[in-house]
Amino acid sequence: MRVETSPPIFPLEPSAAEAQREIKEEFGFFSDWSERYQYLIDLGRKLPPFPDAWKTEENRLLGCQSLVWIVPRGDASRLDFEAISDSAIVSGLIYLALRVYSGRPAAEILATTPDYIGDIGLARHLSPTRSNGLAAILAFIQDTARSRA
Template sequence: MSDTAQESQAELIEEFEMFDNWMDRYQYIIDMGKQLPAFPDEWKTDELKIQGCQSNVWMRSQRDGERLHFDATSDAAIVSGLIAVLMRIFNDRPPAEIAATPPSFLEELGLDKHLSPTRSNGLHAMLERIYQVAKAEA
């Protein structure tokens, strides 16, 4: 893991530059999602479900000392990959750092242009949850 969320974003952007087309980028996102840690069924509650996503998404957060830890899952492959992208940037970071890190990767990777409107809405709903938790814990 990189030292800061900004560094993680920069590394991610650099990795995506290796791919010539969006089909390869989508496959990379899907592959990242396949590596998410297991998310127990007992965590799949209405309270942890993210509203605004077309597919089912659950996100759990907990404070671990000075850092926030997130666990999340989805029943859709691309969305699971988007979760993995978010976890790579924001997971296990101090709340103040999370809250102060703008999601510049969205524009720099072109995700806003290449995701369907429903996936984009879901991604923004997940980001909103991460920022809400970080601000509440800061």
């Protein structure tokens, strides 16, 4: 059984496409990847507290080397996600994914390719294990949208 959680924390841009555009702009301010990694860590710190009671095997996302817990709620008209990781960088990756997808209708989630990953260079700069973790997060979001659409 999934846990019902608090209201969404992300200021919603008008669309997932707009969220991706803003992420691309923000990462464009940084001249190198050490600055971008630090920004990812800072974003991860913005995730709301995730109660220990929600850190169950049922809420644990498999496919990540780091520990990741994710809780979906809602229906086809609006899906919200709350998540956390024990890794600072993975928490930043979660923040970006939730910024694009959380609070959106299932149809918009399913129609939105995560272009921001390539646009900001994440695809080239993540380790294989972090790339696998990001893929698992995005797959979970897509699968949830598909099952509730």
